[in-house]
Amino acid sequence: MMRGVAHWAVAVRKPSAEQLQEGERSPEEPALGEIEVRTFPLTSVLKRHRLLRLPIVRGVVALGESLVIGFRALEISANAQLPPEDDQEIPRGVWAGTVVFALAFAIVLFFLIPVGLTSLIKGQLGSSFLFWLVEGVVRTSIFLGYLLLLSRLRDLRRVFEYHGAEHKTISCFEAGLPLTPANAQRFSRLHPRCGTSFLLVVMIVAIFVFAPIGLPAWYWLVLTRILGVPLIAGISFELIKFAGRNRRRRWVRILMWPGLKLQLLTTREPDLPQLDVAIASLQAVLALEAPGELSAADLLGVEVVA
Numbered sequence: 001m002m003r004g005v006a007h008w009a010v011a012v013r014k015p016s017a018e019q020l021q022e023g024e025r026s027p028e029e030p031a032l033g034e035i036e037v038r039t040f041p042l043t044s045v046l047k048r049h050r051l052l053r054l055p056i057v058r059g060v061v062a063l064g065e066s067l068v069i070g071f072r073a074l075e076i077s078a079n080a081q082l083p084p085e086d087d088q089e090i091p092r093g094v095w096a097g098t099v100v101f102a103l104a105f106a107i108v109l110f111f112l113i114p115v116g117l118t119s120l121i122k123g124q125l126g127s128s129f130l131f132w133l134v135e136g137v138v139r140t141s142i143f144l145g146y147l148l149l150l151s152r153l154r155d156l157r158r159v160f161e162y163h164g165a166e167h168k169t170i171s172c173f174e175a176g177l178p179l180t181p182a183n184a185q186r187f188s189r190l191h192p193r194c195g196t197s198f199l200l201v202v203m204i205v206a207i208f209v210f211a212p213i214g215l216p217a218w219y220w221l222v223l224t225r226i227l228g229v230p231l232i233a234g235i236s237f238e239l240i241k242f243a244g245r246n247r248r249r250r251w252v253r254i255l256m257w258p259g260l261k262l263q264l265l266t267t268r269e270p271d272l273p274q275l276d277v278a279i280a281s282l283q284a285v286l287a288l289e290a291p292g293e294l295s296a297a298d299l300l301g302v303e304v305v306a
Contacts, residue, residue, distance in 0.1 A: 001073040002166070002278075003066075004285040009039040010073040011281035012080040013273065030158065035277055036080055037284045040072075059237025060230045071099050109146065110203070111225040114139035119218055128214040136207030143203050144262075147196075151265040158274075164189035165270035165278035167263075173282060181275040189267040192247050193240070196266045197259025201236045209235065 001010045014033040044065055046052050052061050075095050118125075118135040125131050150156055171187035172179060209232050213224050246252045270278075 001070070002170075002281040002285045003042065003069065004289040006042050007039055007285055007288045008042050008069055009037060009281045009284035010076050011035055011037045011277045011284065012077045013277050014080050030273065035280045037280050038076060039284050039288060042069075055238055056231070056234035059234035059241075063233050063237060067099070067103075071095055107226060107229060110139055110143060111206070111229065112222060114142060115221050115225050119221065122215065128211075131215055132207060132211045132213075135210070136203075139206060140203045143199065147262065147265045157268060160266055160268040161270045161274055162277065164267035165274040166281075167191035167194065167267060168270065168275060169278040169282050173286075179279045179283060181272040181279065184275045184279065185270075185272065189269060190260045190263045192256055192260065193244055194259070194263050194266075196263045197256065198236060198240050200259045200262055201239055202232055205236045205239070206232050 002008065013030070013035050016033040018032075044062075046058055046061055046065075052058060075092075114135050117138055118131060121134075122131060125134060151160070165184070167189050168184040168187045169179065170191060170193075172184040175187070177183045206228070209228055210224065213221075215221075216224075243252050243256055247256065
């Protein structure tokens, strides 16, 4: 999936006729059919409401829109694997339930469980400083352990390979080289604007956002962890945006280094057919965004992201 300034596109390699005849296949078996590309206009509410463009607020809105697009892309990808004669697509209600469950799961795992575990030893810690420090360490440890577990799941390997293909394709475009699988393969699978880096920033920002709250009753601790999620997301968005504009500065690169290395868990080296899919998606966006007018320099660091 590639997102531009005013459009986004998703490219999916469909299963071949032979694979469809064979029936259900393993998630590790690559699709061998043609590439299907779909493009959509990007109608952001940020363009229509000035108040939503305020710092921090715009981050919450942008991330919400990114979640919607991401799940829509997953829906298209899943439906593309169904046989052509099968008119039944995965119901929208199923996807809506998936989004709600995913958000609730993330809040429970990364915010409620850390504060709950730390509360068990609140009496032994004796100070609010130690409490939020231990909670932050627990939260970050759970996050890193979660990514490590995902990276070892064989069923997700191809997902991470396509993630790497997105990054390589974007880097090839930013370098001004022709978009070919061979050219894209030369670049790193790590990219500074990756969502994995953003999530690490969220974990760190949460430590400082919750620090002034101190040690109220347990129900206030739980409530602040839930209500504080949008604020944390908005601040993290502003920090990532600032880092993207200043990533050539040495101190910014040093601060971004842990997030880059974390992508080693969420990306894998793609093969040439996977790079073909990523290139098809980016080319579909560029055909609508910049029909011979915008260069990589115009779009670099703005909205074209993997």
